[in-house]
Amino acid sequence: MQNIKQSLQKHMKVKMLKWLMKIIVARMKQNTSMNFLMLQCEKCLDLQEHQLALKPMVFIINKSMLKVRVVPKSDELKTQIRTRLLQSFLFSSLDDRDLEIVINAMEVKTFEPSSTVIKQGDDGAELFLVGEGTLDCFKVMKKGEEAKLIKEYEPGDAFGELALLYNAPRAATIKAKTEAVLYSLDRDTFNLIVKDSAAKKREKYEKCLKNVKVLDSVSIYERSQIADAIKEQKFNPGDYVIKQGEIGDTFYMISEGEATAYKIFEEGGKEEEVMKYTYGDYFGEIALLKNEPRAASVVAKTDLIVMKLDRNSFRRMIGPLEDILQRNMENYKMILDS
Numbered sequence: 001m002q003n004i005k006q007s008l009q010k011h012m013k014v015k016m017l018k019w020l021m022k023i024i025v026a027r028m029k030q031n032t033s034m035n036f037l038m039l040q041c042e043k044c045l046d047l048q049e050h051q052l053a054l055k056p057m058v059f060i061i062n063k064s065m066l067k068v069r070v071v072p073k074s075d076e077l078k079t080q081i082r083t084r085l086l087q088s089f090l091f092s093s094l095d096d097r098d099l100e101i102v103i104n105a106m107e108v109k110t111f112e113p114s115s116t117v118i119k120q121g122d123d124g125a126e127l128f129l130v131g132e133g134t135l136d137c138f139k140v141m142k143k144g145e146e147a148k149l150i151k152e153y154e155p156g157d158a159f160g161e162l163a164l165l166y167n168a169p170r171a172a173t174i175k176a177k178t179e180a181v182l183y184s185l186d187r188d189t190f191n192l193i194v195k196d197s198a199a200k201k202r203e204k205y206e207k208c209l210k211n212v213k214v215l216d217s218v219s220i221y222e223r224s225q226i227a228d229a230i231k232e233q234k235f236n237p238g239d240y241v242i243k244q245g246e247i248g249d250t251f252y253m254i255s256e257g258e259a260t261a262y263k264i265f266e267e268g269g270k271e272e273e274v275m276k277y278t279y280g281d282y283f284g285e286i287a288l289l290k291n292e293p294r295a296a297s298v299v300a301k302t303d304l305i306v307m308k309l310d311r312n313s314f315r316r317m318i319g320p321l322e323d324i325l326q327r328n329m330e331n332y333k334m335i336l337d338s
């Protein structure tokens with residue numbers, strides 16, 4: 001208790017400290033949930049003034065009180081887990097401190113080829129991150145039907161998050177295809193560190209992604225995975241999002257505003273408008289599909305917000321839509337030829 005008090009002292013005034021210590025003691029006595037404690041903190045604190053103090057404070061409380069799970073492991077293993085976590089979309093928005101907690105809590109589990117890791121319909125209490133090996137995901141779409149193979153997992157992919165996010169039974173069956181080394185994360189640590197930000201991100205971007213026409217054929221589940229991988233960027237009118245001739249590593253979808261594409265057709269020539277983009281449109285795919293420099297510039301016409309995917313996410317999420325993208329690329333030619 002003294003430790004908690006000392007750590008908290010660094011972050012807040014005496015009055016607030018007294019109040020917070022009261023809550024902590026009450027929480028200890030009643031075993032109140034962390035969410036309840038957070039709610040009380042948010043209600044009672046003037047967030048404007050104390051927003052900065054809130055995060056370190058909650059972190060300290062979490063660490064001190066929830067006895068954050070630590071599974072002892074070597075530095076080498078920690079580095080291996082970190083590498084995989086950084087490849088995973090689900091964990092992409094965690095800061096270093098949260099990553100450290102997740103790494104500490106993870107447990108290594110190995111599975112023989114053909115063994116079942118998760119069974120559709122079961123209760124689930126852990127999420128898995130693939131360290132090594134590949135796995136298959138099967139789903140029974142309608143009662144009485146055979147399970148269909150819907151997905152393959154490779155190192156850096158995470159699965160088993162739905163049961164934890166939505167307190168639902170396992171939505172699919174996952175079987176090891178090769179020998180698999182998995183890092184399992186327990187429900188409590190997931191709830192504490194990953195759940196809120198992951199759920200908010202999915203909710204926010206799933207809505208915008210529904211308006212991206214090229215993703216019409218993508219399943220609801222795949223759309224939520226794209227949401228995990230998205231990074232957002234804002235531009236002012238006149239800003240260049242993409243410059244013709246540059247190397248490109250990013251795919252863009254517009255969630256707000258408008259943009260215009262310009263192309264210089266011959267050396268020393270002027271930029272000519274070739275395309276207009278609005279809400280739900282995408283651009284930046286040619287450089288990624290063809291491994292060529294940017295074929296045109298794209299400039300923000302209004303205030304612009306884009307959802308970005310990097311090359312790796314694009315390959316894994318949008319790559320299967322290559323046919324549609326190629327067909328759409330033909331449209332550019334038609335516009336330019338007409």
Ligand SMILES: Nc1ncnc2c1ncn2[C@@H]1O[C@@H]2COP(=O)(O)O[C@H]2[C@H]1O
Nearest residue numbers: 124137159160161162163170171172221
């Ligand atoms: N189309 C899909 N529908 C539901 N779950 C899927 C699908 N594709 C992959 N999965 C994964 O399969 C996992 C099964 O366990 P969960 O329901 O906890 O979480 C699920 C997802 O991580």
